[in-house]
Amino acid sequence: MSNRPPQPATTVVPDARGRFGPFGGRYVPETLVGALDQLAAEYAKAKEDDGFQAELAGLFRDFVGRPSPLYHAKRLSEQAGGAQIYFKREDVNHTGAHKINNTLGQCLLAMRMGKRRVIAETGAGQHGVATATACAHFGLPCVVYMGEEDIRRQKPNVFSMKLLGAEVRPVTSGARTLRDAINEAMRDWMASVDNTHYVLGSVVGPHPFPQIVRDFQSVIGKETIEQSLARLDRLPDVVVACVGGGSNAAGMFYPFIEHAEVKLVGVEAGGRSDSPGDHASPLTFGQPGVLHGSYSYVMQDEDGQTCDVHSMSAGLDYPGVGPEHSYWKETGRVTYESCTDTTAMQAFDACTAAEGIMPALESSHAVAKAMEIARSRKPEEVIVVCLSGRGDKDAMEIARLKGIDFG
Amino acid sequence: MSAIDQLFEQLRSEGRKALMPFVTAGDPDLEFTSEVLQEIVARGASLCEVGIPYSDPIADGPVIQASYTRALDKRVKLARILEMLTETTPALRAPVVTMVSYAIVYRYGVQKYCDDACKAGIAGLIVPDLPVEESQGLAGLCRERDLSLIQLVAPTTPRDRTLQICETSSGFVYYVSITGITGERTELPDDIVEKVTWLRSQTKLPICIGFGIAKPEHVKLLAPVADGLIVGSAIVRRIAEADRRPRDEVLREVGDYVATLLAAL
Numbered sequence: 001m002s003n004r005p006p007q008p009a010t011t012v013v014p015d016a017r018g019r020f021g022p023f024g025g026r027y028v029p030e031t032l033v034g035a036l037d038q039l040a041a042e043y044a045k046a047k048e049d050d051g052f053q054a055e056l057a058g059l060f061r062d063f064v065g066r067p068s069p070l071y072h073a074k075r076l077s078e079q080a081g082g083a084q085i086y087f088k089r090e091d092v093n094h095t096g097a098h099k100i101n102n103t104l105g106q107c108l109l110a111m112r113m114g115k116r117r118v119i120a121e122t123g124a125g126q127h128g129v130a131t132a133t134a135c136a137h138f139g140l141p142c143v144v145y146m147g148e149e150d151i152r153r154q155k156p157n158v159f160s161m162k163l164l165g166a167e168v169r170p171v172t173s174g175a176r177t178l179r180d181a182i183n184e185a186m187r188d189w190m191a192s193v194d195n196t197h198y199v200l201g202s203v204v205g206p207h208p209f210p211q212i213v214r215d216f217q218s219v220i221g222k223e224t225i226e227q228s229l230a231r232l233d234r235l236p237d238v239v240v241a242c243v244g245g246g247s248n249a250a251g252m253f254y255p256f257i258e259h260a261e262v263k264l265v266g267v268e269a270g271g272r273s274d275s276p277g278d279h280a281s282p283l284t285f286g287q288p289g290v291l292h293g294s295y296s297y298v299m300q301d302e303d304g305q306t307c308d309v310h311s312m313s314a315g316l317d318y319p320g321v322g323p324e325h326s327y328w329k330e331t332g333r334v335t336y337e338s339c340t341d342t343t344a345m346q347a348f349d350a351c352t353a354a355e356g357i358m359p360a361l362e363s364s365h366a367v368a369k370a371m372e373i374a375r376s377r378k379p380e381e382v383i384v385v386c387l388s389g390r391g392d393k394d395a396m397e398i399a400r401l402k403g404i405d406f407g
Numbered sequence: 408m409s410a411i412d413q414l415f416e417q418l419r420s421e422g423r424k425a426l427m428p429f430v431t432a433g434d435p436d437l438e439f440t441s442e443v444l445q446e447i448v449a450r451g452a453s454l455c456e457v458g459i460p461y462s463d464p465i466a467d468g469p470v471i472q473a474s475y476t477r478a479l480d481k482r483v484k485l486a487r488i489l490e491m492l493t494e495t496t497p498a499l500r501a502p503v504v505t506m507v508s509y510a511i512v513y514r515y516g517v518q519k520y521c522d523d524a525c526k527a528g529i530a531g532l533i534v535p536d537l538p539v540e541e542s543q544g545l546a547g548l549c550r551e552r553d554l555s556l557i558q559l560v561a562p563t564t565p566r567d568r569t570l571q572i573c574e575t576s577s578g579f580v581y582y583v584s585i586t587g588i589t590g591e592r593t594e595l596p597d598d599i600v601e602k603v604t605w606l607r608s609q610t611k612l613p614i615c616i617g618f619g620i621a622k623p624e625h626v627k628l629l630a631p632v633a634d635g636l637i638v639g640s641a642i643v644r645r646i647a648e649a650d651r652r653p654r655d656e657v658l659r660e661v662g663d664y665v666a667t668l669l670a671a672l
């Protein structure tokens with residue numbers, strides 16, 4: 001790949017075989033291929049179906065509370081000292097994160113396909129809650145796979161899922177985090193594929209998931225463009241989003257891809273250090289390989305075994321990344337950097353104190369990077385951060401990390 | 408012709424069927440894997456399937472997953488597995504097929520994997536996460552080397568797609584008996600004989616059935632419609648005992664179990 005001259009990124013991806021340039025594809029057992037073909041075909045129809053789009057738009061407006069605000073973080077901008085920082089407030093969505101945009105869309109698709117059972121994986125629990133919420137809304141039975149380590153880190157979300165009627169199945173294999181939860185959900189789907197839809201929560205996995213999730217999340221970037229033009233009469237100079245699997249970033253960046261004047265920055269989890277096992281930054285430190293059905297950047301050893309990764313934020317604690325991000329990296333359209341646990345925690349504190357907004361630990365990585373970029377930019381420049389989720393879910397974990405015991 | 412083509416030609420001319428036991432490489436260690444391969448062939452297995460441990464096996468149930476985890480926890484490396492096979496295969500009177508994730512093949516280097524597999528005396532590859540659309544490159548490399556690239560057909564595979572898979576598969580077609588992951592089952596689907604009989608009418612390739620097969624009754628039911636049967640978890644579960652019991656005892660039990668299945672074949 002690296003010996004080809006980079007072509008500019010286009011939005012006319014993926015191709016029919018799910019390729020974003022060389023990335024993506026479909027590396028799955030034969031058992032799942034039929035269901036993926038069915039999903040791709042149904043999605044292609046739904047995309048052109050005004051009724052489907054109107055139903056989804058109605059849910060976005062009345063159930064999610066969209067459009068989410070574009071908020072000027074004035075005090076935080078002053079503190080950073082430089083460009084103006086704005087937040088795209090996905091944290092004020094129903095269920096507290098961007099994940100609901102995708103789960104409503106995919107549950108509608110599930111029902112169109114006549115699939116009456118839904119499964120999902122979750123890391124931070126936000127996708128699990130968003131799936132459980134959509135399932136409660138539509139009356140679909142729901143099973144959520146979640147790593148035991150993440151269950152420990154994200155107790156409030158586990159309880160919410162149960163209240164919403166979902167069954168949470170603990171995953172005890174591997175590092176007991178998001179990657180293992182995806183494996184377990186895939187195994188369930190191997191046996192249940194005839195009547196079950198797997199609501200994959202990020203822009204990862206086999207075709208057509210990376211495309212479908214990106215498209216449902218693209219409402220974030222589309223609204224940001226409309227709001228920027230209405231409020232500022234122009235597009236932002238820089239857009240920043242955190243990248244685990246990369247769904248909030250993909251939804252934010254995709255509508256900006258062809259606006260070449262807007263700089264796009266994805267922020268991976270830098271964890272404790274740059275050493276292997278201490279971070280979750282495949283785009284920064286990994287290499288292309290296959291994981292979870294897709295060809296993309298991944299943290300692997302020399303035998304192709306997936307490496308354990310670390311981030312204090314469960315939602316970024318993943319060794320792979322969506323194939324479109326790999327494509328954007330290779331084409332140079334998006335810049336990917338990483339941000340450590342410590343820096344993200346400082347940004348969490350700064351944002352909470354200066355704005356009265358507690359960002360999710362995931363989103364705090366993007367806030368940190370935006371503050372850093374702001375410092376090197378002029379006051380009339382504009383940086384938009386995708387504030388992908390709210391930090392309430394992280395309160396207990398933050399107390400633990402800070403060594404505070406409130407009994 | 409690959410070693411697998413020759414094997415099935417011979418079995419067909421003799422009116423016999425193949426049993427293909429599956430073992431995980433490096434569980435509990437490579438020395439034992441080598442001994443198990445020799446034992447099961449001595450007991451009459453016609454082919455052996457060697458599972459290359461992978462950290463994220465999506466198609467595998469708890470028994471094989473756990474065996475992969477045990478092997479990887481002991482840091483078994485692909486290069487060492489290939490060395491073990493290089494030493495073991497010459498004396499083995501049965502072709503060896505590796506079951507290996509494309510994640511591993513890609514990272515190792517697709518061409519290098521094919522070259523080194525040949526050097527190690529491997530006769531074919533099963534790459535369970537490489538559907539036919541993605542397999543062109545590997546299929547070409549396998550053809551050049553007389554390695555069989557065995558493709559899978561699942562109960563969820565539509566008929567037209569099944570035909571496409573049969574056209575690109577070599578060695579044999581792996582028919583997945585159940586919609587689900589690997590693991591012993593008490594019951595197999597009611598329509599399995601009918602489905603394999605249809606498949607038989609569509610291809611000249613040998614057909615081997617795998618997933619869920621564990622009992623002599625399964626063997627009796629399926630042997631008449633298939634060219635071979637694949638047994639994995641039931642063997643791997645027995646091998647798992649080798650860590651805490653005398654190894655020769657476990658080896659004999661695995662051999663006895665293979666003999667029981669062969670008697671039903």
